[in-house]
Amino acid sequence: MTGRADPWIDVKARALAANVASVARRAGGRPILAVVKNNAYGLGLGTAGPLLDRHAAVAGLAVVTAAEAIALREAGVRKPILLMGYTDEGTAAELVAREVRLAPYLDGAADMLQRLAERFQRPIPVHLYLDTGMSRLGMPFRRAPAWIAELAGRRSIRVEGTFTALTESEFDPEQLRRFADVVRQARAQGAELGRLHVASSHGLFLRPEALFDMVRPGLALYGAHPSEVTGAEADDLTPAFALRTRVVRVERLEPGDGVSYGRRYVAQRPTWIATLPVGHADGYPRSAVNGCEALIGRRTYRVIGAVSASHTIVELGDEPRIGVGDVATLVGDEHPSIHPNEVARRAGMSVYDILMHLNTALPRQVV
């Protein structure tokens, strides 16, 4: 055995850089606000954050929890960080002290920011979060003009950006009209709105009219793509991570031998199988048994039986072909069958779940 078999994640710095360049091209050179929420989509906040931070095309990083914002600073990230989520006043002060930009959306925001500005003796930089139809976070567009008038008039607040999130549906054009309306009214009142940003990965590929002043993708930076995107456009991105482990057992089944819980696979003839010590507790989906494959050496092998918490079994065929200690890749860029979008398709899941469900405890290494 040549190394530890425990599953790990390779984070590919070159692929990440290529995706940043690809996104920047697609965005016509607009700056990128790189979304690194949910542990940088599984790549690891402390691993992917600093790698993204150093690219000139990346203007800043965006997260959804205060803990993520603080973790990024502790990992050495220097660029502006935007918290696209709720924060109470105490946490807001901690964040402002670390140069994290807040995204106000509540009615009391102007007063809270005023208090923070007095405490820090300087204007508080913010990005105004507008709700144009998601009904999730953001100031509802109908009340937004009056709310912006109150915020934007204060010297204690510096509006660096204004943004909204699209539903990524046929409703997007209506949301874009609402956003443009609020922007027009606010500007007519003399409000400074900073950089406008709307497009996630979906918008980047499918809503060219939503690019505005800055783009805000997550998924595409990590090399996966919205499921509607295919062909050369999809191929322009490279998965920037790989979920790997090493083979820990190679055995021959006799006819009638079953595999794993429930014996959903029973050998019809003598067949070789291999056990991989990675399972659904690591984030490899249970439904991978519905057609996913693992790459071992130059060939891919079908997942059979069941994906249990910590183990997955693959069918090798008539010959053993591989040995204990060989590296197996479950998700990655080295073969079309293990591309995250293809794994998601075969497993009947969203590609976001393939990335974001990768267990945070798995070791990440930059390669």
Ligand SMILES: *Cc1c(COP(=O)(O)O)cnc(C)c1O
């Ligand atoms: C997650 C998120 C994004 C990035 O979305 P992707 O589809 O991963 O590109 C952008 N904006 C907001 C508000 C988000 O929550």
